[in-house]
Amino acid sequence: MNRMGWMVLCLIGVGGVLYWRLVANARISEQVVMTHYATLKDAPLSSKQYEDMLEVYHGCFEEAREKNVRGFLQSRSQQDSVLGNMKIENRVSKILQDIRVESLKSFKDRTNIYIGMLHDKVVGFFTCADDHVLADNGVMIWSICVDEKLRKKGVGSKLIQHAITSCKQDGRPLSLIVDSYRSHLISIYQHFGFVQRPPEHPFPDSLDYFDKVYMRYEPAASVMPKDR
Ligand SMILES: CC(C)(COP(=O)(O)OP(=O)(O)OC[C@H]1O[C@@H](n2cnc3c(N)ncnc32)[C@H](O)[C@@H]1OP(=O)(O)O)[C@@H](O)C(=O)NCCC(=O)NCCS
Numbered sequence: 424m425n426r427m428g429w430m431v432l433c434l435i436g437v438g439g440v441l442y443w444r445l446v447a448n449a450r451i452s453e454q455v456v457m458t459h460y461a462t463l464k465d466a467p468l469s470s471k472q473y474e475d476m477l478e479v480y481h482g483c484f485e486e487a488r489e490k491n492v493r494g495f496l497q498s499r500s501q502q503d504s505v506l507g508n509m510k511i512e513n514r515v516s517k518i519l520q521d522i523r524v525e526s527l528k529s530f531k532d533r534t535n536i537y538i539g540m541l542h543d544k545v546v547g548f549f550t551c552a553d554d555h556v557l558a559d560n561g562v563m564i565w566s567i568c569v570d571e572k573l574r575k576k577g578v579g580s581k582l583i584q585h586a587i588t589s590c591k592q593d594g595r596p597l598s599l600i601v602d603s604y605r606s607h608l609i610s611i612y613q614h615f616g617f618v619q620r621p622p623e624h625p626f627p628d629s630l631d632y633f634d635k636v637y638m639r640y641e642p643a644a645s646v647m648p649k650d651r
Contacts, residue, residue, distance in 0.1 A: 424455065427575050431593060433620075434528070434618045435493075437451070437585050441479050441595075446530065446649050449542075451541065451573065451576045451577065451578065452577035452578050452580070452581045453544075454459070454541055455540065455546055455547070455578055455581055456539070456541075457537050457538070457539050457581075457582075457585050458537070458538055458540070459535075459536070459589065460536050460537075460538065461534060461535065462531075462532065462533065462534045462536070462537050463530065463531050463532070463533045463534075464531050464532070466536070468537055470543070472543070472544070473531075475544065475545060476538075476545040476548070476551060478548070478581040479529065479532060479545060479546070479568060479569075479570045479571075480566075480568060481523070481524070481546075482531065482570065482571045483566075483568035483569070483571075484566070484568070485519070487602055487605070489515065489519055490602075490604075491630065491633055491634065492515050492519060492522075492630060493511065493627070494633060494634055495630045495633040495634075496511045496515060496597075498516055503566055504505070507565075517548070518630075521638060524536075526572070527583050533550055533551050534550065535551045535552070535553070536548060536549070536550045536619045537549055537551075537585060537586070537589060538583065539549070539569075539578065539582060539585075542564070544568045544570075545570075546569065546573050546577050546578055547567075547568055547573075547582050547584055548566070548567075548568055548572060548582075549565065549566055549567040549568065549570040549585075550562060550564075550565045550566055551565070551586070551589060551590035552564075552565045553590075553595075554594075555599065556624060556627070556634065557598070557622055557623070557624055557632075557637065558596070559596055559623035559624065560595060560596075560599070560600060561592075561595040561596030561597060562585075562590045562591065562592055562595055562596075562597050562598075562600075563590075563597075563598050563599055564583075564586045564597065564599040565599070565618065567576050567579065567582050567583060567586060567599075569582065571616060579611070580611075580615075583611070583612070583615050586614060587616070587640060591606050591640065596639055597616075597639070597640035598620075598637060598638060598639045598640065599612065599617065599637075599638055600622075600626075600632070600635040600636065600637050600638070601636055601638060602634060602635060603634050603635060603636045604634065609636065609638070612638050613638075615618065615640075616640055616642030617638050617639060617641070618637040618639055618640075618644050619637070619638050619639050620637055620638065621637065624628075624635035624647055
């Protein structure tokens, strides 16, 4: 085969792989079945499924939380000595441990939760919070989370789209908050019609709101980022 023939063959191969990945990913997200529960306690999950769901949850938020806690403590500390840093690190571990224990206790009390199942596995979830102090009498999409093993296969997009349709209520704003440094996430939300806005109410001066940006669903005002 001549050079041209090899090139055509390569192109067909690469195209085939890309096409197959697209089709396979579409199949995965299409197979995810979303169900709403007034509280997580209502969801018919076995204890194994529930434990796996908790692991998915920790996989989604632990790393970002650690970064947040450290940043929050550093922003409040004047010390930059080795001793100061050690103190911060000790506090980071303690706070993370406390949060883990607390979230283990309170996880089951989540309300208005949407769970995505792939066959018998929980692969993602989110909640619609309609009484949140920041929501400005609107609804906030909270804790969108996809199992790490299934990311970048369209499941997150499916959840975000589902969250928009199910959390949005006529005449009430729809919003969410996101870590300011997570630009890829901000652009995902922009892609779905969210726009960065100043929060209607200032963020409380606490760890949960440290270094966050507020985004509102305003599809008419949003510009879809080209190169995500
Ligand atoms: C954010 C999250 C839900 C996205 O889920 P996902 O299943 O990976 O999303 P998708 O596969 O639908 O990807 C959506 C788009 O984002 C892109 N994307 C996803 N993760 C990305 C990453 N880490 N870096 C860059 N781009 C990323 C995808 O490539 C895709 O872009 P495309 O449509 O142009 O191909 C998931 O990463 C997650 O659970 N993160 C941890 C929890 C979290 O941070 N939640 C948000 C709280 S505000």
